[in-house]
Amino acid sequence: xxxxxxxxxxxxxxxxxxxxxxxxxxxxxxxxxxxxxxxxxxxxxxxxxxxxxxxxxxxxxxxxxxxxxxxxxxxxxxxxxxxxxxxxxxxxxxxxxxxxxxxxxxxxxxxxxxxxxxxxxxxxxxxxxxxxxxxxxxxxxxxxxxxxxxxxxxxxxxxxxxxxxxxxxxxxxxxxxxxxxxxxxxxxxxxxxxxxxxxxxxxxxxxxxxxxxxxxxxxxxxxxxxxxxxxxxxxxxxxxxxxxxxxxxxxxxxxxxxxxxxxxxxxxxxxxxxxxxxxxxxxxx
Numbered sequence: 001x002x003x004x005x006x007x008x009x010x011x012x013x014x015x016x017x018x019x020x021x022x023x024x025x026x027x028x029x030x031x032x033x034x035x036x037x038x039x040x041x042x043x044x045x046x047x048x049x050x051x052x053x054x055x056x057x058x059x060x061x062x063x064x065x066x067x068x069x070x071x072x073x074x075x076x077x078x079x080x081x082x083x084x085x086x087x088x089x090x091x092x093x094x095x096x097x098x099x100x101x102x103x104x105x106x107x108x109x110x111x112x113x114x115x116x117x118x119x120x121x122x123x124x125x126x127x128x129x130x131x132x133x134x135x136x137x138x139x140x141x142x143x144x145x146x147x148x149x150x151x152x153x154x155x156x157x158x159x160x161x162x163x164x165x166x167x168x169x170x171x172x173x174x175x176x177x178x179x180x181x182x183x184x185x186x187x188x189x190x191x192x193x194x195x196x197x198x199x200x201x202x203x204x205x206x207x208x209x210x211x212x213x214x215x216x217x218x219x220x221x222x223x224x225x226x227x228x229x230x231x232x233x234x235x236x237x238x239x240x241x242x243x244x245x246x247x248x249x250x251x252x253x254x255x256x257x258x259x260x261x262x263x264x265x266x267x268x269x270x271x272x273x274x275x276x277x278x279x280x281x282x283x284x285x
Contacts (some may be wrong), residue, residue, distance in 0.1 A: 001281045005035075006085055007042065007274040010077030010116075012224025012253015014274075016044040017085045020051040021060075029069035031281050036067040042279060045223045048078045050086060058105060059097040060086060066219030073103040074165030076227020080116035080271035083108035088273065103165030117268040120228070123235045123260075124163040131195050132161045143241035150191060152184050159188075160236035164265065167194055167218075168232035170201040172242070176212045179204075185216025199226065203233045205242050212250045224253030231265045234258040 003025065006017045016035055018025055027035075034041045044067065051061040062082050064075045082099060086092050087110060096109040107119040125146075127134060138149045140158070149156040150169065159169040169188055173179040179202040188200035197218040204212040215229035216222050230249040237243035238260060246259040256269040 001283055002278055003281060004276070004278050005042065006089075006276050007044070008081040008085065008272060009253070009274060010080045010225065010227065010271050011251055011256060011269050013046075013077040013226060014044050014224075015046050015048050015078055015081050016042050017048045017081060018050065019089065019091070020049050021091055025049060027281070032065045032069040033067070034281060035279065036065075036069075042277070045217070045220045046075055046078055048075070048082055048085075050082065050091065053100045055100055055105075057098060058100045059092060059094065060099050062099045062101050062106075064101075066217075067221075068219040070219050071102070072166055072219065074101055074106075074228055076118060076120055076164070076231060076267050077225055077269070079106055079108050079118045079120075079227065080267075080269060083110060083116055083118075084271040084273065101165065106165075111268070114270075115268050116271045117266055118227075120164055120231050120265045120267055122264050123232070125161075127161070130161055130163045130167045132167065133193050133195060135193065137193060143239055145236060145239035147240070150188065150193065152187050152191075157184070157188070160240065162232055162235060164228040164231045164235075166228055167196060167198040168201055168229060169194070169198045170203055170233050170236040172237075172240075173202050173204055176202055176204045176214045179214060181214045181216055181222055185222060189216060189218045199229055199232075201226075201229045201233050203237065205237065206250075208242070208244050209246065210248045210250070211237065211243065214252065225251035225256065227256065227267055227269070230256045230258050231260075231267055235260050235265060
């Protein structure tokens, strides 16, 4: 099987984008893993699949597969690349589109300055919607937020738990450069309180309108940027009384801008095509 693809990135969070409108795509978990493999495939944090939508008033269906082959609900940096891809490849001439995801409908828009904005929808805090099963974990109030003491190794970590269409646990650290992202990130990801695993965010507050952020993403490990992670961190920081909208988010791959006034979250940032190509995959067994 030969597939055409585009390689793209949003602030260093890199993607393989597949056109499932003009070519039929039905891959196995192992085939998704092969595409994402940086040694034996193309290499990517996630693979994005563009499909037609059957819902009225919605332009496309947007599916996201992590490097481990698992399908997930949402990816913010990918959403920006998605609208850039469908516009630049002629699948639409609209600059603003409505896109169906597993988490609901989002609305990405190409801006005049070349960046892309995405209405990511409202954050969700109900544990059942994250999903989050705190059990007997201790909670503390901070501002308007509920901060949970999550056991991680020998020390509990104070995390804000919320969903941006996918689950996030955000903690505040003194310095993201020395934060234990690669050691504690996997522990938090697989903590039993998160039945679908979780993205672990490590946020350093620089000022009320600027943070530095690293995210350990479930199924992908640490990435250079995480769009939904940036949204979750800003929302958590505002609720905890540490930040005010809009907030610039410094990631290792670039700068994102997040705005939240209590309703939907709007994320703005870059979306860049790197190259196009074709890949041969063994037929699905």
